[in-house]
Amino acid sequence: MSKIEHVETTILDIPTIRGHVLSMTTMTVQSVVLVRIRFGDGSEGWGEGTAIGGMSYGPESPESIRLAIDAYITPAITGMDGDDINAVTHRVEKLVRGNPIARCAVETALWDGLGRRLGVSVAQLFGGPVRETMPVAWTLASGHSETDIDEAREMIAARRHNIFKLKIGKRALRDDLAHVGAIKSALGDAASIRVDVNQAWNVTEARHGLRGLQEIGVDLVEQPIAARFHKSLGHLSDAYEIAVMADEALQGPEDAMRVAAERSADVFAVKIAQSGGLRRAAEVVAIAQSAGIGIYGGTMLEAGIGTAAAVQLFSTVERLGWGTELFGPLLMKDEILASPIEYRDFSLVRPQGPGLGVVPDPEKIACYDRDARRVLRSVAGE
Ligand SMILES: O=C(O)C[C@H]1C=CC(=O)O1
């Protein structure tokens, strides 16, 4: 018995290394909600819940994640046995509808705590890793073709990434195709080029878009149209050879089941946060694998804790054919882990050690803690 005694949340505001231009917003800061659970036996576990671009990407924000945890999840689980992760998460699912990122953050802290108490990794708790390294894509989203090309060349030269995801959908279709074409012809066969439209196109634009992207030699297009248009996404997948990936359409196993049953996509971007936790993400993976749908380890651009949790889970996946994009910590100006996740040879390395295999650096938490900064500013009379 390891009683859940105390759940603490902190919002960190960490600047990004450059503006990250997405179809709906440009990110200059990433706001990360850290969760720390203390258990009755003195052990602890860490989790992370991170949204993208405030409320522009999806219905959760850093503030809503924190509120859902503090006001609803914490009172519901305090006093429960932290070893009974299924019982705890089922209770949370019953009392807190939606809010998958908040639920994922808490569940992650429970897995981390359990792993640390048992002295095994979270991957081990999911049956054991089948790989210790995995390919990792980088997103080119500076907003300028030439800057993106320079960035990609640097990444290839440093052997950090040779898979690139381009964020498009903000500009006119013709301009986006010219941008993608310029990057593809500059990089040639040295890289795999994929694009993410983040739901920005209507179905007509998507038809023209997919034809153009296919002619350019792009390998995959992610969520070209609104998440709710499952049928149209299926028609697009059938009409072109280019792989079509579902991302925002997948908010947990029920969505995954529908998209798989309708064969609306060729690949799933599986995200632990969007799925509502590691357990549900593993179910999304199982649905994809049994339907013959490809798997890509997706990200909500989490910092080190959320990224390590996803790495632990994806290390257990039998077929991870499209690799991962778990580069979140590299998009931020500063590292919040005591010892960073290792990126080398176009791959990332699964952190070793019990639980998630990583811990935050308390000094970094203090440095980026939104509330602490507010107090400092008011003391300074700003
Ligand atoms: O996939 C998304 O939509 C979100 C995220 C993942 C990589 C990136 O640059 O943005």
Ligand SMILES: [Mn+2]
């Ligand atoms: Mn996406």
